[in-house]
Amino acid sequence: MNREEDTIDLGRLLSIIVANKKVTGGIVAICTVLAVIVAFILPKTYTSSVMVQTGSSKSAISSGAAALAAMTGAATGKAGEYIEIMKTRTVLEPIIASVYDDMDVDEQPTVENFAKSNLDIKNTKGTNLIQLDAKGRTPEEAHEIAQGVVDNFLKLMTDMNYQSQSLMVKFLNERIDVAQKEADEAAQKLEDYSKTHKVYVPDEQTKAMMERMAAYDKTLGELAVQNQSAGARFASVSSQLGEQNANAVRYSMADNDVVTALRNKIVTKEVELVKLRQLYTEEHPDVINAKKELQSMQQNVADEVAAAVASGTVPVNSTQGSLIAERYQAATAMAVAQAAEAAVKEQQSQADSDMEKLADDSLGYMKLARDAEIKQQVHAELVQQAEAARIQQAMESMDIQVVDPASMPREDRPSGPRKKLIAAIGFVIGCMISLGYSLVLYKREG
Numbered sequence: 001m002n003r004e005e006d007t008i009d010l011g012r013l014l015s016i017i018v019a020n021k022k023v024t025g026g027i028v029a030i031c032t033v034l035a036v037i038v039a040f041i042l043p044k045t046y047t048s049s050v051m052v053q054t055g056s057s058k059s060a061i062s063s064g065a066a067a068l069a070a071m072t073g074a075a076t077g078k079a080g081e082y083i084e085i086m087k088t089r090t091v092l093e094p095i096i097a098s099v100y101d102d103m104d105v106d107e108q109p110t111v112e113n114f115a116k117s118n119l120d121i122k123n124t125k126g127t128n129l130i131q132l133d134a135k136g137r138t139p140e141e142a143h144e145i146a147q148g149v150v151d152n153f154l155k156l157m158t159d160m161n162y163q164s165q166s167l168m169v170k171f172l173n174e175r176i177d178v179a180q181k182e183a184d185e186a187a188q189k190l191e192d193y194s195k196t197h198k199v200y201v202p203d204e205q206t207k208a209m210m211e212r213m214a215a216y217d218k219t220l221g222e223l224a225v226q227n228q229s230a231g232a233r234f235a236s237v238s239s240q241l242g243e244q245n246a247n248a249v250r251y252s253m254a255d256n257d258v259v260t261a262l263r264n265k266i267v268t269k270e271v272e273l274v275k276l277r278q279l280y281t282e283e284h285p286d287v288i289n290a291k292k293e294l295q296s297m298q299q300n301v302a303d304e305v306a307a308a309v310a311s312g313t314v315p316v317n318s319t320q321g322s323l324i325a326e327r328y329q330a331a332t333a334m335a336v337a338q339a340a341e342a343a344v345k346e347q348q349s350q351a352d353s354d355m356e357k358l359a360d361d362s363l364g365y366m367k368l369a370r371d372a373e374i375k376q377q378v379h380a381e382l383v384q385q386a387e388a389a390r391i392q393q394a395m396e397s398m399d400i401q402v403v404d405p406a407s408m409p410r411e412d413r414p415s416g417p418r419k420k421l422i423a424a425i426g427f428v429i430g431c432m433i434s435l436g437y438s439l440v441l442y443k444r445e446g
Helices: 010-019 021-041 063-072 077-086 089-099 111-118 139-197 204-241 243-250 257-279 285-310 318-355 360-397 419-445
Strands: 046-054 119-123 129-136 400-404
Touching (some): 010 419, 021 419, 077 139, 089 139, 139 204, 139 360, 139 400, 204 318, 204 360
Antiparallel strands (some): 046 400
8 A cells, every 4th residue: 555645634634624614613513512402401410428437457458458459449458348238238228219219119220220320439548438429319319328328338237246246145155154054063062072071271282282283274274265265256157157158168277387387386385384374473574475475376377367268268259258267267266275275284184193192182172172263264254255245246336437427419519410521522522523524525635
């Protein structure tokens, strides 16, 4: 093809446009007028805005993900979950039924279409702020939609948190009843033994030995509480997940090398804590430091489990990821507590051999006293756990706060249609058509 045929003489094209200015100008004018007419024909729309603040996410979010969210505006953590919940049928169906009560149910928009056309929900720059813009045919309708989304969302979240924590309290209460029964039975055995053998105040030698054994009792009591509390969490989350996630539990955190290494470190540290308690009181710096290290290791285990679920190692969907992670964390916590308990009991059995020389009556009395004390300790700790769950329930209900309530749009300031923008678009389209018309004439003359 001749290269000269592909070039355009802009001067000649401009002269063609000027020569046919009535036609080209008319095309631009007609497109612009049509756009203006469309802008005035389109129904007015109004926008009501509301801003909600969520609590910080329990799951850890990497700094890289947070930075990416800040640049792209993507929702992360709880904010992302809450945005999806705001678009659910439970939240939107009552609003649709109220706004379109003049229509038959079959004629009303679906939840998906309503969310797309009437709602604009976004996470503000990757923070824990959610901006919701609701569109309506009137200012009152826009305000009703925005307020309805927030009200229904808050009610749904309150009900969900209440259900979750209530299940936790229920399972803890069941274990509290069992612990209370065991504590009562242990106390009764001690009383009966004391009456039968006439042993009320053990000799000093026995007391000194038992004081050394108290370190094992204290640690075993703490581990028993950890195990039962984790079991309550596991049962609570499992009941919420139901059978639809049965396949997900096939993945075992015991296969995770990092979790296994951390578990072994926790077991070693628990044994070390027992030995420190035999030498020092609970206020001693070495004991305090050992407790802090244990807490840090346990948190590392929880973080590793959460990271494994978040990374996709465990296949779950986005709406249930936090529950799956909590389930694995509870199961891992149970395994860690059981392993540590077994290690401490092994150390305790070695220490028990040193007590064989004590008088049988005094030894029996002190063993029963130890058993009664540890069971009372377990019961007291479980009661505290149940109370903490009730407090957590109240805190979770306050996890969402309205920063800016739904605004009432002004009648004289609709958000749409944007008449100037539509007119500008019509003008641009007219110019493009005129240019195309001029190019056709240019080719003909060429």
